[in-house]
Amino acid sequence: MIIVEEVQSKDQKREFLEFPAQLYQNDKNYIRPLDRDIEDIFDPEKNKFFREGACKRFLFKNNNKTVGKVAVFISPNYQQKQSTGGLGFFDCINDQETANFIFDYCKNWLQERGMEAMDGPINFGERDKFWGLLIEGFTEPLYGMNYNFPYYKDLFENYGFQIYFEQLCFTRSIxxxxxxxxxxxxxxxxxxxxxxxxxxxxxxxxxxxxxxxxxxxxxxxxxxxxxxxxxxxxxxxxxxxxxxxxxxxxxxxxxxxxxxxxxxxxxxxxxxxxxxxxxxxxxxxxxxxxxxxxxxxxxxxxxxxxxxxxxxxxxxxxxxxxxxxxxxxxxxxxTITELQWIGDFNPKMIKIAEMLDTTVTRKLATYRYLFDRNKEFERHTIL
The missing domain is CATH 3.40.630.30 (Gcn5-related N-acetyltransferase (GNAT))
Incomplete structure (x- = not known):
């Protein structure tokens, strides 16, 4: 049976930071983000998005062992066609039932606050950090970039998430x-x-x-x-x-x-x-x-x-x-330069990147899940 704990105490905050390090301890490409960078996002005094938005963090435990974690949030600054909340900082063991439990929890939390969809994994803040799920190019991440196991893609898509837009990273040898x-x-x-x-x-x-x-x-x-x-x-x-x-x-x-x-x-x-x-x-x-x-x-x-x-x-x-x-x-x-991600909805910027003789070496994806499963899914509008 999975038990849910809201992250509040000092020990729970530490577990939220330590769980990914334990999960990825044998992955040579994983680079642990700075604890300070993560904690600052969840500090109302340092993150301006708390002024009008709301955010909670949760740990998910089975037999007193952490099996997953997530942050879930709403922000009026995140304006979409329908009221859309977000989830981020998702980590989970390779188990679909556990992932489904976490996603259901996020869905219910957001529905209670009037949301009609959820995007993830995204950040409770700007798009320049911790945004998107890595789906191609499992190499060392850039500073502030999400990194995850390949099986995360299946966890999201098997639940019903669809790609809202892809995030392309272009690389060139100096x-x-x-x-x-x-x-x-x-x-x-x-x-x-x-x-x-x-x-x-x-x-x-x-x-x-x-x-x-x-x-x-x-x-x-x-x-x-x-x-x-x-x-x-x-x-x-x-x-x-x-x-x-x-x-x-x-x-x-x-x-x-x-x-x-x-x-x-x-x-x-x-x-x-x-x-x-x-x-x-x-x-x-x-x-x-x-x-x-x-x-x-x-x-x-x-x-x-x-x-x-x-x-x-x-x-x-x-x-x-x-x-x-x-x-x-x-x-x-x-010896190498990598461009920060460019959304596939921005063909003009993609063309500029291609003109620089770069190649796509990494892809992330921003996923969306519509709560009304009969509603037609639409990808991000092309700029």
Whole structure:
């Protein structure tokens, strides 16, 4: 008989963090997320989504042994065609009956609060972390990315979940041949004295935050689900990222000092954090600094890429990529770059990724379960 425990006590919070580590202890590709990153999501003082939403965590035990866990939540910020709640941070033994019990529990919890569907596994927060179920490419996850056993796909789909959208991750070797289209574009723009490329520097984050905001808002604000960014918010984000910024891998392009393009990358933190077992106390912070200084990190993560409208289709992207690639090949240890996921509902972004000579090496899926089983299922609208 399965017993349900709401996560409230210190011991229950610890079990919520430790259960996945026990479950994946023999999986060489599993990288334990930082405990702090998980706990912050469930802290009302740190997660703004608690202001209007609600979230609960549960442990599921059989014979006093944990066999599964989940978080279930509602948020008015998560606006869908029908009232839709979410479940996330799902982990479970390889047993369909146990998974069905967990999914039923989530369904009932959400129905009691007026929901008509549930999506998962998603995050009680933004889409940039802990979003989606891994269905292809079972390799070491990027920092903030979900990782799970292949059998999770069957647990979800056997229950009745359907893929709402796929999340595609594109990868490229730093030393792979660069497209001739890019090198030609680079040569053409290089001869233009008004055009220059500059790497982002830590000692001038204010300027680069301003330039990033200007480029992003022009390039993406009217594109699909894009929204205007505020310079102050971008500067706070840059300052938070400052300890891990690598000054060789994020680039801006200017026309007579006017920002026209940017390519933002960060080192994949998981290549260092995988040695810390989810902890980040004083000792682990010192260990992290040592690893960052002496342990080669060969993977970087592509976060944002943008060109202002008046410079699109003029080869400025090729100029920037080849300029930056030549530099980072000489000055860093990176050998591979992986782009943060792109939804299959966003063909324009997918086309941009493909133009960068990348290949899909990882897929995640956001699943949806409609409570009314007679209602027609619809995938995410194409942008």
């Amino acid at each position: 030393f792979a041949e660069v497209s001739r289209v890019f090198t030609i574009a680079h040569e053409r723009n290089r001869r233009n004295p008004a055009i220059s490329a500059k790497p982002m520097k830590k000692n001038n984050l204010g300027k680069f935050a301003k330039d990033f905001t200007e480029i992003y808002n022009k390039a993406w604000a009217s594109h699909g689900e894009g929204k205007q960014l505020e310079e102050a918010k971008v500067l706070r984000m840059f300052n938070k990222m400052k300890p891990i910024i690598n000054e060789h891998i994020s680039w801006f392009v200017y026309e007579n000092e006017k920002p026209i393009a940017m390519w933002i990358n960060l080192p994949d933190l998981n290549q260092w954090l995988k040695y810390l077992n989810g902890k980040l106390g004083m000792f682990e912070k010192l260990q992290f600094l040592w690893l960052k200084r002496f342990k080669k990190n060969e993977k970087m993560v592509g976060l944002v890429f943008g060109v202002v409208p008046e410079w699109q289709k003029k080869g400025i992207d090729g100029y920037m990529i080849w300029e930056g690639t030549q530099h980072l090949r000489k000055h860093t240890d990176f």
